[in-house]
């Protein structure tokens with residue numbers, strides 16, 4: 001489907017990489033979320049929103065909520081990009097925390113992003129340090145998938161950005 005607009009918000013670049021890959025594969029228009037003027041949504045049949053996950057929330061997704069009326073009748077999909085490994089429980093949590101107030105039928109997809117504390121803001125690094133201390137005290141059997149992953153990746157530089165995560169979304173948009 002050519003008549004697709006891809007919006008993105010990315011703090012450290014992973015959601016933007018996915019948005020650019022999608023734009024190329026779908027021949028779609030691409031725009032950073034802060035540059036959108038609501039009337040620009042009108043001509044498109046499908047809108048894909050790509051955003052990094054921060055404390056369970058997809059960055060900038062309120063943009064879709066604010067403009068929900070303009071999205072009625074369009075195919076709307078969200079690509080949530082996080083450090084957690086792909087897991088049904090993770091996807092269910094991201095849906096529960098983010099889909100309220102979005103047009104009915106909004107579909108949520110997941111792409112694993114990246115992790116690099118050396119490029120994070122001081123505030124984000126501080127949060128991550130606190131989280132690491134909290135996780136270290138937990139029983140590994142009671143850890144969430146993200147917590148287990150964080151124990152392994154803290155202090156390392158990782159990128160899991162991969163086209164394979166886009167296949168279900170591309171199939172959905174093309175259908």
Ligand SMILES: Cc1cc2nc3c(=O)[nH]c(=O)nc-3n(C[C@H](O)[C@H](O)[C@H](O)COP(=O)(O)O)c2cc1C
Nearest residue numbers: 010011012013014015052055056082083084113114
């Ligand atoms: C402060 C902070 C909170 C985060 N919270 C989550 C989270 O709740 N779930 C998750 O899967 N990843 C989480 N991450 C990891 C980011 O989602 C991941 O690095 C992603 O690639 C960010 O997308 P971006 O590069 O487009 O900003 C967090 C990262 C930071 C720095």
